[in-house]
Amino acid sequence: MHKNDTRRSFNVTELTRVEGEGALDVIVEGDEIIELKFRIFESPRFFEALLRGRRFDEVTDITARICGICPVAYQTSSANAIEDALGIQVGEPIRDLRRMLYFGEWIESHGLHVYLLHAPDFLGYHGGVELAQDSPDLVKRGLRLKRVGNRLMEVIGGREIHPINPRVGGFWKAIAKRDLDEMVPDLEWALEAALATVDWVSGFSYPDLEPDYEFVALHDPDEYAIIGGRIRSNRGIDIPVHEWGDVFEEDHIEWSNALVARIKGRGSYHVGPLARFNLNFEQLHPLARASAERHGLTPPVLNPFKTIMVRSVEMVHAAATCLDLIGRYESLGAPYAEAPLRESVGYGASEAPRGLLYHRYALDEEGLVTDAQIVPPTSQNQLQIEADLRQLLSGILDLDDDTIQHQLEQSIRNYDPCISCATHFLTLNLERR
Amino acid sequence: MAKPSLAVWKFASCDGCQLSLLDLEDELLAVADGIDIAHFPEATTAHRGGPYDVSLVEGSITTPADLTRIQEIRAQSGMLVAIGACATTGGIQALRNLADIDEFVRVVYARPAYIQTLATSTAIADHVKVDLELAGCPINKYQLLEVVQALLVGRKPTLPTYSVCVECKERGTSCVMVADGVACLGPITRAGCGAICPAFARGCYGCFGPSESPNVDSLAAWWDELGVARPDLVRALRTFNVNAPQFKEASTRYAQE
């Protein structure tokens, strides 16, 4: 009956179960989508501007505040960029500690998303708290997983939100081996719980949708890239991080307070767990790979709804890898590396829970920031989200409005968009007005 | 007795403070048992209209639309609790208050005309009556829990206003300023975080804002002796609570010296 309505509109005025504030406007005429706008109306906070004039060693503390859900990602990408600018080399133990801290954030963030934000979509609940009324043990498992991630961030980073221990060059304080050893029982439990999570979410029923994505993620031949690597795609991109600007560009669209990124001359692309999984499957921890294969989850996985499975597999990877890393950890000698100041530009990237996070800083000879650029995952995915929505919508236009609305929202949640960070992008060309 | 209803609202912020509620993994289900979570878009699509017994408000006021929305929220809320540095002092984004906002917009956005923003980032209490403030960037989740628990039994929540030094000594951390000559804002910063920075061998950088009676000038004089350059001191005061009156007043004076 809707079919013949001439004009329909769906307004999801306030997106829920995503971090930050976004909205979606769609106008359809007959079978034609006239307008589809994924709006981010999160208030701009002007991080790139306020970073100017700050000293290099304040940047990790400040950029953490861009996002309360993935502060470690911001701290890691910005530390990478500034270390690149100053020519600081960090040793293996510091890298290991960084990875463990970051895995803590993955477990926390994925645990939150899988159990409290995303799974309720598949099971027909408003949210995790509602789900807990019927399945308390399930939700408790999710909360405990999340807590293990948070605990890891607390032990290594000092606290779970905006950790205070990371800094340019490493950490303020070396973590004692015994403090990490105390995490082992928790992580062993988390590993089991993550494996059980993979089994659980594999039983969900997934809508058919297999868009033709260009996946972009960091790649490291020796590990499932998280704190660094080269930028790769399934369509041939393979560049060092500092060439990001040669291949990608940012644009400012009218309906959004976020800048959107695209591949020059090609358009939208997809970053996040799905991209990582498809590009770096070989580097997954054997236990994680096995758990995916057990459920027939092997690259290429194109169905965006299946990111919930991939997130669960990544939790297996995170817990298993942390156990390995703790096994070989020896307390750091010097907790951080230093280098003399110089006028320079540095580039850094890492894999935030939601995907590639790119930073670039220019420093003057006193170590003050003269220019900053931050490109978070959600802005890189924004065009792709709109593309997904168009594709999904054209196939379900004969459903009733409520169902359409729900499916559109769910499709956005596949990306776990963290909108609060999506509003801090800086165009590469500062001259554009 | 009906469960008190809770709504969570967001203005300009990083979401970290409201995430603290979900980070109460061990207590979340008990909290949800004791209170009716009526509006919390980050956690649930369910939404019940106001009025609400308690509103937690995160973030600072930065856009023309915020100005009206905060009034509406105030009108529907019994008790309004501002959570975090953004909501209590304007947050790091209040650095714009010291700068030219047009330039800020131009630096970040290609098409400044698309951006609607106020020239300042201000605390919730600058616009409406706030019943309780939780300091911190981010807030301490146990303080948030304390607020919920106190609310449920009708007592005044125990929220320290003394300095970070007290927590530092309570946990037995040795003073980084005295023992290592590291500049620390602890003596003028409000307790609440558990003095984690000194425990991790660094000075406090003031994310809980000014303590109840901060003597900024005395600490500044001591930082001089430790060899901290005045511009570095000014920036230290101008970070997550740049718009807190005591930090603002002192840093403005030092910047003009």
Add this chain to the structure above:
Amino acid sequence: MLDFAALPTVDPMLPRPFRVVRVLRETSDVTTLTFEPADGLATIAFGPAQMGMVGLPGLGEVPISFSSDPADPSQLAMTIRRAGAITSALVDLSAGDSVSMRGPYGTEWPMEAAEGHHLLIVAGGLGLAPLRSAIVTALRRADRYRSISLVYGRREVSEVVFADDLAAWEANPAMSMHLTLDRADPDWSGPIGLVTSRMDAALLDPASTTAMVCGPDVMMHAVGADLTQRGVARGKIWLTMERNMKCGVGLCGHCQFGPLFICKDGPVLNWATAGPFYLIAEV
């Protein structure tokens, strides 16, 4: 070396459960609660002006004077004014509710030392609460005092507490009553002025007077100075004082007033001891 075996074993911070048995709403903000023990043990026996730490578990505890007749511990009562969260919750209690209670603590009115003297009782507002126990005790043996006078000052007519008692005392030939209101009010036909303005009438023979005073700090300061000037010996002017108290037994430090701990050296102190510190700002 300390003899640990000889030390007391009781934890003074551990309260006992008491139950509210009667509630008398004196004014919209003041309630007199009568308590009985809920643990089957003997009730608290107290002397005039002694206080207890009363509280609600999970809310906290506050110092409050016992206001009932010390001779009848079965009627153990406190008269409480709504100040903040804890007192508000106490004021709103109903019969049957339970509270936590510790005590009795502190010094008493020197009822015996005052025998043979004119007894001058000066109360400001709710300061009448800890004086009520002194008045009923004195009236029971009125013949031992040369006279008993009450000077009672209030800010507003509606502030009256112990209305029944006041009426009874008014009718009691052993009592001489001097009521006053701080400011003029159409509902009040009696004298207007601070309590000190009633001293001409109430103070009979300064040389043989013992005064007992309770009220706000400023009022006690004024009365102490005034009575001294009129010739009452400093050591015969007694006050009962308030300070922040967390333990009530000298272990928390909060109630210090110069060298004095209000909880154990007081709350009843004489002007000779406390007076000098009254003169120091923010002591």
Add this chain to the structure above:
Amino acid sequence: MKRAILAPTDLDNLIAVLSERGFEVLGPTLDSGVVTLSSIDSTADLPEGIRDEMSPGRYYIKATSDGELFGYAVGPTSLKPTLFPSRRQVWTTENTDQGIIFRSSVPDLRPVAVIGARPCDAAAMAVQDEALLGGPYIDTDYARRRRDLFLVVVNCTRPASTCFCASMGTGPAVSEGFDIALTELKLDTRHFFVAESGSERGQEVLDQLGLDPADPDDEELVRVALEVAADSMERTLDPVDAYSVLRAQPEHPYWETIVERCLTCANCTMVCPTCFCVTTEPVTSLGDESAGEERRWDSCFSLDYSFMGGSPVRETVESRYRQWLTHKLSTWFDQFGTSGCVGCGRCITWCPVGIDLTEEVRHLREQIDA
């Protein structure tokens, strides 16, 4: 009391004997750049060759190769955190059929032996004993910890520049309150301790170690070392004069000068080994209906401390500083018959802006005299 000679290896035996007797043994260790008290297993955990230098607001560690085990003066950690923890649960409620019941929270505690407390620490403990155990109402938790404490004091031969125990009559040699007192002597050829017992228990333990008696020459060495230490102290405070100066001058304009420097951060009260002020805080838990009370260190520098009738009694900085100093050095005598200060100098070192109470008293005295 007969004295004995204790070789460094005997010290390991002492640690072993004490742990066999069921004590958790605490001793000085170098941790995060300061000498503090923590669990030790052997002399290897002690801060060998470590010196500490202090001045108002500064503390430095220096490593030497002289092998002295107790060559430092005094770290930030007194006995206070061990005997009088910074935070503890006081009681909890339980709801029963008969109604509500209040239960003391009595933690399971292992008796503690401390090796290497300083004479000023022992003196401070005596001061706290008087405040917390001297009256009709006592702190039962403190009493229990205190009763179970085995105290090995090591006399001071290298006081810091901030120390002034000699003038307070509390050091550099311990006079009472200990189980065993040691004096470390490191000569060119010999490294040993002269030991003395202060209690029956202490003597029993010494006997168990099977030590040689000290000869008069060694005793003389100890006497001289301690005398030299006493004479070397740079700071002094006359407790009797301080008592009267502070008592007489509560409203001297001098107090206002403190406002420029005092941070009201409360560090001095937290590190002071005698400060005993606490506050109580209600606790409730979600879920079960239980409630309780927690106690934690409080400070006369906080505004809540003197809160009454809607506002703090001591609002200004000078009134709060005056309360601290006057209580410590003057009214403490009125209350407990002794000074509240034992001259350990911690409040001088650990004040983040280096306010020195001995100087403040001296200035006040000078101003009055002028």
